Amino acid sequence: MAEYKRPSSLMPMATGYCPGCMHALATRLVADVIDELQQADNAINVVSVGCSALNLYSWKGDVIGSAHGRAPAVATGIKRCLPDRLVFTYQGDGDLAAIGLAEIMSAANRGENFTVIFANNQTYGMTGGQMAPTTLIGQKTTTTRFGRDAQTTGYPLKMCELISVLEAPVFVARYALNSVKGVQDAKKGIKKAFEMQMAGKGFTFIELLTNCPTNWGMNPLDTLEYMNTNTIPYFKPGIYKDKEAEA
Amino acid sequence: MEKRFMKGCEAIAEAAVRGGGRFFAGYPITPQNEIPEYLSWRLPEVGGAFVQGESEVASINMVYGAAATGKRALTSSSGPGISLKAEGISYLASAQLPAVIVNISRGGPGLGSIQPAQSDYLQATKALGHGGFRAMVFAPATLQEAVDLTYNAWDYAERYRNPVMILMDGCLGAIMEEVELPEMKEPTFENTEEWCLARVGGRTDSHMITPILPEPALELLNKGKAMQYKMWEMLDTKxxxxxxxxxxxxxxxxxxxxxxxxxxxxxxxxxxxxxxxxxxxxxxxxxxxxxxxxxxxxxxxxxxxxxxxxxxxxxxxxxxxxxxxxxxxxxxxxxxxxxxxxxxxxxxxxxxxxx
CATH class of the missing domain: 3.40.50.920 (Rossmann fold)
Incomplete structure (x- = not known):
């Protein structure tokens, strides 16, 4: 029986996330994997802007805050200077798929040897629930009060699908954190991505489908079912690219 | 001392390497292209890294990341590109990271013209980005001065943990003159190990580098900077x-x-x-x-x-x-x-x- 304890990479304090928010779970999964790989003293967490920035205060290891959308550029600078460190970005969907689209696609295309942890909750949480590039069609937000309309705002961006068509990335996968199996698979995926990075294999990308009870206006428990019926059918979990398996 | 007949941009690039520069990220823009072109082959020769960024925005943020590791990092650009770097330069100032930013300036405003101009004085000296911070701005008039100022730029950047700008117009970037090149400075973590992410010098504790601070801490940071600017005036005016x-x-x-x-x-x-x-x-x-x-x-x-x-x-x-x-x-x-x-x-x- 495994002992359930706080990962050594996290501060002994509450995370600052809203009750029921899966950011806290996602952060914990990353920290658990870092512990298992005994990388707590070697990891550098490149935090972005948005709710993900709360990571700055709960992370005990080396951590750096970056400008909105620019975490992959910051991570590029770090990893090129410190190739032996385990470097990862932790980014939300507004950060990664809107303002930071150039940085994420270019870092992926260069095959930078770091890992991106992408928490996709389909909204701008920190700023109060505006439409994100990943907001589902029909989903109500503070800037799409009658639901997202594809006619004027286009369609939710599928980042795993986009990145997996690039040549350089070595592991691209999406997991949903609304079930025990999803959480377990996500942890395996994060571990695989980190191991591939440590082996110098190249760019790895982990998308985690998460919730936002506060801005979805939903009881945390209800978000789990909402994700089953709305999020997961559009953002299909799975491994989109695995160069190790292809080899 | 080694003498060489060099073009302005290349002289700056070589001086940066000799001054300990080991990371460059930048994006093509006239009239400064000879800097990234030169460093693309020169930095790997000395164990440094060169990245051609997807934009000036990305490049300055790569420099931000590199600077956080304690390595000496630089970027270069010209007017329109410096505007794009403005956000990143402000972040460098906020996170107290040393870096060198070279502006080989051209006609403005807007895309302006690619011909030389001194059009960025106000931007360089008053507001290199949002938030009301300052950076030292060195303005060489000869290539020898450009070499000497670039060579020593990180000493200031690291002493004050703040970005430093070399502002030189496209004329000086393009002309050729004889320059005396100083000896290679071997980069050390001497000035950066206290705060950088790299856990160098036997340091085992972790560090947080942050461009966002609680209000009282941010005010304290700004008060410190205000004192620093007065100190520059007394000690570092040239x-x-x-x-x-x-x-x-x-x-x-x-x-x-x-x-x-x-x-x-x-x-x-x-x-x-x-x-x-x-x-x-x-x-x-x-x-x-x-x-x-x-x-x-x-x-x-x-x-x-x-x-x-x-x-x-x-x-x-x-x-x-x-x-x-x-x-x-x-x-x-x-x-x-x-x-x-x-x-x-x-x-x-x-x-x-x-x-």
Missing amino acids: VEEFMLEDAEHVVVAYGIAARVAKEAILRLREEGYKVGMVRPITLYPFPKASLDNLDYSLVKGVIDIEMTIPAQMREDIELQVKGRCPVHEYGRSGGMLLDDEGVYDAIAEIVKGGE
Whole structure:
């Protein structure tokens, strides 16, 4: 029986996330994997802007805050200077798929040897629930009060699908954190991505489908079912690219 | 000391390597392309890293990441690209990260022109980004000065944990001159190990580098910076005072404009006119004392010569002249170059005005 304890990479304090928010779970999964790989003293967490920035205060290891959308550029600078460190970005969907689209696609295309942890909750949480590039069609937000309309705002961006068509990335996968199996698979995926990075294999990308009870206006428990019926059918979990398996 | 005949941009690039620069990220823009081109092969030779970024925005953030590891990092660009880097430069100032930013300036505003201009004085000295911070701005007038200032730039950046700018117009970037290259400085973590992410020098504790702070801490940071700016003024102001002793007219000019103005001053001296020059080498901190302490019982006028219209340094000059004599200005702009005749005529008209 495994002992359930706080990962050594996290501060002994509450995370600052809203009750029921899966950011806290996602952060914990990353920290658990870092512990298992005994990388707590070697990891550098490149935090972005948005709710993900709360990571700055709960992370005990080396951590750096970056400008909105620019975490992959910051991570590029770090990893090129410190190739032996385990470097990862932790980014939300507004950060990664809107303002930071150039940085994420270019870092992926260069095959930078770091890992991106992408928490996709389909909204701008920190700023109060505006439409994100990943907001589902029909989903109500503070800037799409009658639901997202594809006619004027286009369609939710599928980042795993986009990145997996690039040549350089070595592991691209999406997991949903609304079930025990999803959480377990996500942890395996994060571990695989980190191991591939440590082996110098190249760019790895982990998308985690998460919730936002506060801005979805939903009881945390209800978000789990909402994700089953709305999020997961559009953002299909799975491994989109695995160069190790292809080899 | 090794002597070489070098182009301005390449001289800066080599001086950066010799000054310990080990990371460069940048994006193509005229007239500074020789800097990334040179560093793309030169940095790997010394174990450094070169990245051609997808944009100026990404490049300055790569520099931000590299600087956080304690390595000496730089980027270069020109006016429009520096505007794109503005956010990142502000983050460097906030996170207290040292870095060197080179601006080989061209005609503005907008995409402007690719020809040389001194169009970025205000941006460089007043607001390199949002939030009300300052950075030291070095403005060389010769390639030797460009080499020396670049070579030492990180010493300032690391001492004050703040970005430093080298501001040089496209003329100087493109000309060739003989330069003496200083010895290679071996990069160490001596000035950065206390705070960088790298856990160097046997350090085992982790670090947080953050561009966001709780309000009281941010105010404290800003108070510290305010004190630092005063310190720069006292310790780090660099200026050339040329033929000021008996000067009745004083030209103020930096960079290429100062070189052209010097020729005109020498010609006027031959004709018997007492003209001198204050040449700021640091645009920030501005050499206030050189202008404040002029003998205004002698000085009949101050002439601001810049390769930009309207003159951008004028307010800084007027603040020191304090109405004690008239301040004139002459310039060219938009990529139209200052020339000997134009500058001579402009100064001569004022100097000989009473005749």
